[in-house]
Amino acid sequence: MRGTITVAEAAALLESMVPQRLAAAWDNVGLLLGRKQHKVEKILLALDLTEDTCRQACEEKADLLVTHHPVIFQPLKQMTGDTWRQELLLRLAEQQIAVYSMHTNLDCAAHGVNMALAKKLKIRDVFELDEECGLGRIGYLEEPQPDVRSFALIVKKHCGLLTWPMGMPAARCGGWRCAAGQGPTWCLKLWPKEPTLW
DSSP states (O other), X not given: OOOOEEHHXXXXXXXXHSOGGGSOTTOOOEEEESOTTSEESOEEEESSOOHHHHHHHHHTTOSEEEESSOSOOSOOSOOXXXXXXXXXXXXXXXXXXEEEEOOHHHHHSTTSHXXXXXXXXXXXXXXXXXXXXXXXXXXXXXXXXXXXXXXHHHHHHHHTOSOOOOSOOOOOEEEEEEOOTTHHHHHHHHOTTSOOBO
């Protein structure tokens, strides 16, 4: 028989790995739905709460759905099922499936989204763009590329993308900056005329 933990214990474990204090002030992370005392045996991971992920969670009898993007950003004034968001949350609540989200805190974590991408692309000498909040990473390519488009093709290959950005500048690409989520706005303020990957 598989061991079980509670929703509260699962949330505490996730918090220890990716602290909520790393999240942006406007973000909404952590346990968003579910009773803390309920048992957790099966966890489903997803980028977003969608119709498909909701259906999968219900069909596979998951106890906890962990998403990157929070399904609740603004306060909900009612829960009647009149909107897609309300409908999905009601379905999960009826099936006693809890929802936990890790968004900008996962972007900024030392082992989070930005660092995972840096490792995937074999970026060397990686350090944080903003040491205070952990936002973004900057580093150097193992092999400088003749232009940004060539680097985009490397990203496409290593990340399994079907498409890649077009209309990129022809500048030589030897360095790399990555800032997931709201990072592009931040990077563009610092380097308005230089190419940045996000």
